[in-house]
Amino acid sequence: MPHDPGGERTPVTQRAVERIKAMIAGGEVGPGERLPTERDLAVQLGVSRSSMREAIRALTTLGVLEARHGAGVYVTALRPADLLETFSVLAEVSQGQTLLEVLQVRRMLEPAATALAAARADARDLERIGALLERMDGSDAMDCAGAPGGAAPEGGTRPRRESPDGGVLDTAGADLGFHQAIVASTGNATLAAIGEGLSSRTFNARVWAGHREAGLSAALHEDHERIHEALVARDPDAARAAATVHVLRVERWLRADLAQGDGAGTRTRAPGR
Amino acid sequence: MPHDPGGERTPVTQRAVERIKAMIAGGEVGPGERLPTERDLAVQLGVSRSSMREAIRALTTLGVLEARHGAGVYVTALRPADLLETFSVLAEVSQGQTLLEVLQVRRMLEPAATALAAARADARDLERIGALLERMDGSDAMDCAGAPGGAAPEGGTRPRRESPDGGVLDTAGADLGFHQAIVASTGNATLAAIGEGLSSRTFNARVWAGHREAGLSAALHEDHERIHEALVARDPDAARAAATVHVLRVERWLRADLAQGDGAGTRTRAPGR
DNA sequence: GAGCGCCGAATGGTCGGACCACTCTGTCGT
DNA sequence: ACGACAGAGTGGTCCGACCATTCGGCGCTC
Structure with missing residues (x-):
């Protein structure tokens, strides 16, 4: 903590946020541990429960805390994946120019990540990646056959919400999983989290829809x-090259799509400014 | 009250968050615009003001909304820098292994970014970068000049300038600014925001302190x-190479520092596990 | 008429209490 | 010994009130 502003009037809620952050940084509560109840914390920090709740809400959305209804408030594991979950908002909200910038960043990251994965992935990783590749092929080919009802929505490791949409999203989802599996097999959790944040299901779906149209x-x-x-x-070099080509292809398509659909069908809000 | 007996029991607050996000994504309210008052929104979405406030708080910490006391709640410009502000939490909280991962990511990004900057930076950018470089030299040069050996100036801290934090933080700040100016001159705001998020003043200060000790x-x-x-x-290629060497050097130092100080002075929280 | 200062409405920020929904645990009944 | 149940504890939601800040307009002064 740098300094306690002598005469500054910081909002009560924000002060509560700082205090809780300090509790974590100071080791008072460690990752996975539970903190006092909202009511106790409110009393302890001298604020109302409402304000304390807002503070907790803030830290919850940051991925630092996790509230379990009926149980208590816990500190997350503080793994990069926890803290970077908010990242996806960027890919969700981004449009036009920013989307292009995101792809540029991916063009820098993915080749390096893929090369690293080529050197580090173990047999299990490769198997998973291969399975996702096949699934992608499969779900794309039969995409006109309508969405199979019940099927098996569970893939074992799917804490994410499943969108009950048809083949396009399935393909897009598999695509997403394919790339995420690759970055995950680099063994760098931070890299994986960032890579995940730079992708978005909706964007991927758009790409696949666009690509299908364009054949x-x-x-x-x-x-x-x-x-x-x-x-x-x-082969790291080959992996790097392949990834570069891939991202570049998507980027090129997006650039064309933006130029063409400017104000057209795609809901591309024109900033105007 | 009319419940949704459909089955899914989503927390009210989260629903409010989604609704507001939808309002923005749907173009109902654009960047910079003001949305209805908390009270109106609460009525409009059928939730209490408290829940609405928590929803707004969540979107505020995400950098999507901005609340101005007495004025109203506004949508931010939705620039990458706005949305990635939360990113810095990672660099702040990270320790040990994660810090290393962060540096690995920087090793992937910075060379590419620096190369891009070499191609794109204009005269004004270069001037700024040069100025920061000089400032860095100036604030740091005097330290090394005096005691190259182990003779640490610990004993009598001479009153140095007006700098409250001394030269270390100044140098670290200039270092931070140096690299940020470089990524900024790539013209890619998203890249700049990510680069900023991957750096942290505290970490930089630590590096400089460590480097000084190691001479x-x-x-x-x-x-x-x-x-x-x-x-x-x-010269993009030269820039890429120089950046690679630089990050690699820092990474190497951190690795040594972590290995050595494991359980020692550095407050490296042991997860135990 | 122009400029300035003040006041009040509008709005976000905080508070305290009440009740609901969920989880966990210890006890009771079989 | 095991399982069902009831209770306490905790987060989630709602309500109504009041405080702090902002901003626009009214009236005063010159």
């Missing part, structure tokens, strides 16, 4: 297969 | 100068 899905498939081959061959 | 500040200076030269020469 370019095949190119994406080939990209994916080349990436997969490079990973299996444990 | 390696000179190496960092040389790195910076090489980067600067490459930028001025508009």
Whole structure:
């Protein structure tokens, strides 16, 4: 804590946030541990429960705290994935120019990440990646056949909400999973979390829809297969090149889509300014 | 009250968050615009004002909304910098292994960013970068000059300038500014915001302090100068190489520092597990 | 008529209390 | 010994009141 402003009037809620952060930073409560009840904390810090709740809400959305109804408030594991969950908002809200910037960043990150994955991925990782690749192929081919009802919504590791949409989203989801599995196999959780934040389901769906229209899905498939081959061959350079080509292709498509659909069908809000 | 017996029991507050997000995504309210008052929104969405306030608080900490006391609640410009402000929490809270991961990500990003900057920076950018470089030299040069050996100036801290935090923080701040100016001159605001989030003043200060002890500040200076030269020469390849070397050097130092200070002076919280 | 200062409405910030929904635990009944 | 149940504890929601700040307009002064 730098300094306690002598005469500054900081909102009560924010002070509560700082205090709680200090409790964590100071080791008073560690990752996974439970803090006092809202009521106790409110008394302890001398604020009302409402304000304390807002403070907790703030830290909850930051991924630092986790509130379990009926149980208590807990400090998260403070893993990068916890703290970077908010990141996805960027990819969700972004439009036009910013979306392009996001892709530029991915163009910097993904090649390096993929190369690293080629060097580090173990057999289990490769198997998972291969499975996702096949699933992508499959769900894309039969996408006109309508969405199969019950099916198996569970994939074992899917804490995320499943969107009950048809093939496009399935393909997009598999695509997302494919890339996430790759960055995850770098062994760098921070990198994985950032990579996840830079992708978004909705954007991916848009890409796949666009590509289908343009009849370019095949190119994406080939990209994916080349990436997969490079990973299996444990060839970082090839992996880097394949990833670069892939991101570049998406970027190129987005650029064209933005230029063309400017104010057209795609809900691209024109900032005007 | 009319419940939704459909089955899904989503917390009221979260529903409010979604609704507001939808209002923004749907263009009902644009960046910079003001939305209805808390009271009106609460009535409009059928929730209490408390819950609405928590929803607003959540979106505020995400950088999507901005509340001005007495005035109203406004949508931010939705610039990447707004949405990625939360990002810094990672760099703040991270320790040990995660810090290393963060540096690995920077090792992927900064070289590419610096190369891009070499191609895109205009005269004004270069001037700013150069100024920061000089400022860094100036505030740091006097430390190394005096005691190259183990003779630490611990004993009598001479009253140094007016700097409240002394030269270390100044140097660290200038270092931070130096790199941020570089990524900013790529013209990619998203990249700049991410780069900013991956750095942290406290970490930088630690690096500089550590480097001074190890007597390696000179190496960092040389790195910076090489980067600067490459930028001025508009040589992307040289810039990429220089940035790589630089980040790698910091990473190497951190790795050594972590290995050595494991359980020692550095407050590295042991998760136990 | 122009400029300035003050007041009050509008709005976010804080508070305290009440009740609901959920979780956990210890006890009771079988 | 095991399972169902009831109670206490905790987060989630709602309500109504009041405080602090902002901003616009009214009236005063010059």
